[in-house]
Amino acid sequence: MSATPVAPEGGAVGTAPARREKPYSYCNLPIVPSREFSRAVNPRRAELVRLFGQKWVNGAVLHYHFMDDPAEWKGAEGQKQVVRKAFEAWKNVGIGLSFQEVQDRNDAEIRIGFQDGDGAWSYIGRDVLDQGTDDRTMNFGWDIRAEIDTAIHEIGHTLGFPHERQNPKAGIVWDEEAVSRALAGEPNFWSREKTFHNIISKIQPDKQNPAGLGSGLELGC
Numbered sequence: 001m002s003a004t005p006v007a008p009e010g011g012a013v014g015t016a017p018a019r020r021e022k023p024y025s026y027c028n029l030p031i032v033p034s035r036e037f038s039r040a041v042n043p044r045r046a047e048l049v050r051l052f053g054q055k056w057v058n059g060a061v062l063h064y065h066f067m068d069d070p071a072e073w074k075g076a077e078g079q080k081q082v083v084r085k086a087f088e089a090w091k092n093v094g095i096g097l098s099f100q101e102v103q104d105r106n107d108a109e110i111r112i113g114f115q116d117g118d119g120a121w122s123y124i125g126r127d128v129l130d131q132g133t134d135d136r137t138m139n140f141g142w143d144i145r146a147e148i149d150t151a152i153h154e155i156g157h158t159l160g161f162p163h164e165r166q167n168p169k170a171g172i173v174w175d176e177e178a179v180s181r182a183l184a185g186e187p188n189f190w191s192r193e194k195t196f197h198n199i200i201s202k203i204q205p206d207k208q209n210p211a212g213l214g215s216g217l218e219l220g221c
């Protein structure tokens with residue numbers, strides 16, 4: 001006789017999690033222009049600078065701060081708690097980086113807002129260092145108290161991971177019209193440009209991990 005299976009979070013076994021029953025909100029990364037070099041710079045050197053420019057140095061301690069000014073960036077304590085746990089989850093992976101919460105935005109490389117309706121996004125890797133200390137480098141635009149995967153996903157961008165779906169070696173051929181139509185509707189309301197930047201376009205050769213596949217974030221938020 002086997003024991004009756006129990007769903008881990010108390011829901012009925014076999015039913016989809018609630019968030020899958022509603023339209024999916026996708027992560028929307030800011031557009032950052034590619035770094036330009038003078039013609040005097042050897043193209044191979046420029047390629048390597050671009051390739052490693054977003055990577056953190058092994059052993060680095062990254063500081064994060066929850067922005068509370070202006071007020072619309074301020075997050076509820078329950079949401080902050082989820083983000084703290086997500087940083088802990090990444091630390092426990094043993095990737096050579098650790099994280100520390102700080103109370104002064106000027107001490108933080110990572111500045112996090114919770115502006116409702118502004119989508120979930122983060123700058124990639126060390127691009128966060130190019131943002132002013134009064135600016136966010138990451139946002140959560142909907143309630144993530146039951147979505148630690150969204151927080152893990154956005155922190156993954158801050159650590160330097162792009163979207164795996166945009167890996168040119170992934171072999172994905174989109175029905176671009178259908179994708180644009182789907183994301184133009186609720187709850188994303190994306191322009192075609194935004195959909196192209198976040199879904200359709202491929203990662204440029206000088207931003208690809210030489211290891212190829214498996215170097216980015218799965219199709220998540």
Ligand SMILES: [Zn+2]
Nearest residue numbers: 027028153221
């Ligand atoms: Zn993303």
